[in-house]
Amino acid sequence: MVFKNLITATIAGILLCSASFAQTADKDAIKKICTAESQAYHDHDYNAFVQYHVQSADEQLAWNNPDGSYGFQTGWDSIGKGIKEWFQNEKKEDVKVVNDHFIFTIHNDMAFVAYNSNVQSASGKTTKLREYRTLLLTKGQWKILAVEAYIDHHSGK
Numbered sequence: 001m002v003f004k005n006l007i008t009a010t011i012a013g014i015l016l017c018s019a020s021f022a023q024t025a026d027k028d029a030i031k032k033i034c035t036a037e038s039q040a041y042h043d044h045d046y047n048a049f050v051q052y053h054v055q056s057a058d059e060q061l062a063w064n065n066p067d068g069s070y071g072f073q074t075g076w077d078s079i080g081k082g083i084k085e086w087f088q089n090e091k092k093e094d095v096k097v098v099n100d101h102f103i104f105t106i107h108n109d110m111a112f113v114a115y116n117s118n119v120q121s122a123s124g125k126t127t128k129l130r131e132y133r134t135l136l137l138t139k140g141q142w143k144i145l146a147v148e149a150y151i152d153h154h155s156g157k
Contacts, residue, residue: 027104030113030142034133037144038097038117044087050080053144054136060146066153094122099131109137117149119156127156 033052040048053059055076062072073079098118105112117129134146 026106026111026142027102030104030111030135031099031102033135033142033144034113034115034131035097035099038099038131042093042095042097042119044090044092046084046087049083054138055080056145058145062148064150096120111135111142121156125156128152
């Protein structure tokens with residue numbers, strides 16, 4: 001009886017450790033994707049930016065504006081076109097993106113992550129954001145399905 005309990009406990013421990021390792025690997029991959037996607041956005045690098053996205057009709061994008069209003073787009077056709085135009089028309093600044101304070105919810109092939117983003121300009125001013133991403137595991141890769149980015153428009157001034 002003791003031997004049976006020992007084997008059961010050992011197997012349960014191995015399963016818990018492997019699940020924990022998978023969660024850690026997923027969290028690390030998602031952190032890298034979120035940071036790289038944010039940096040590609042600030043670098044106005046469309047080709048890099050799109051590789052992190054699902055690029056489907058289900059994709060969502062939402063943000064806040066300095067005047068207190070908000071914007072949103074639905075579907076990759078609209079989002080991709082809007083991002084490409086933004087990159088072409090807006091002035092690019094050299095910035096460094098640092099993301100921290102990640103909070104994860106991961107279930108099977110879907111993940112939700114919330115985190116702080118600090119965007120430091122070449123002059124040393126930091127703009128603060130609270131960002132949220134919903135990701136899908138697609139062909140073994142995490143891809144972004146939804147973006148919410150809320151800027152503290154009073155920071156960095």
